Amino acid sequence: MSEILYQANPSVWRMRPMGTIIAWLMLAGGLLIGLTGNLPYLETLYASFPALHGWQLQPRFLARYAGYGIAAIGAFNLLRWWLTCLVDQLEIYPNEIIWTHGLLAKNYTEINMGSVRTVQVHQSLLQRLVGAGDLLIFTTGDEPELAVHGLPRPNEIREHIRQRASTAG
Structure with missing residues (x-):
């Protein structure tokens, strides 16, 4: 083959600018919630629900897993979009x-x-x-x-x- 004049892959940021921003915010916010266990108004929301058959779940426990779940969704979307762009050339x-x-x-x-x-x-x-x-x-x-x-x-x-x-x- 002769010389390449131009070579490019689609860009995640350029294909989905708003989606990329939202996914990064989900990743960062989810990790922040997961690591600290702090979620605004969680205690008042938790207090409004009755106990479920004797289960005693702590609000911080729920916040940590919810935060990690949000971070995982954001990271999954970023990885999926990155792989999609990586395989196109x-x-x-x-x-x-x-x-x-x-x-x-x-x-x-x-x-x-x-x-x-x-x-x-x-x-x-x-x-x-x-x-x-x-x-x-x-x-x-x-x-x-x-x-x-x-x-x-x-x-x-x-x-x-x-x-x-x-x-x-």
């Missing part, structure tokens, strides 16, 4: 575009630069703020041959493809 070579997707089972999409008809970049306001976008590459027909979401610097990718496709075509 876009590579642009002088003569072709290669999109690789998958961890155990791999899917490869190769597009010759000479067959690229249209490259579209879609960016929402939030994507523009974080420097990300969705890339659609059309070769023939009305459906995109390749649709990649959450790539960093999508206009740079479009320029690479446009320059190479015009010289190849």
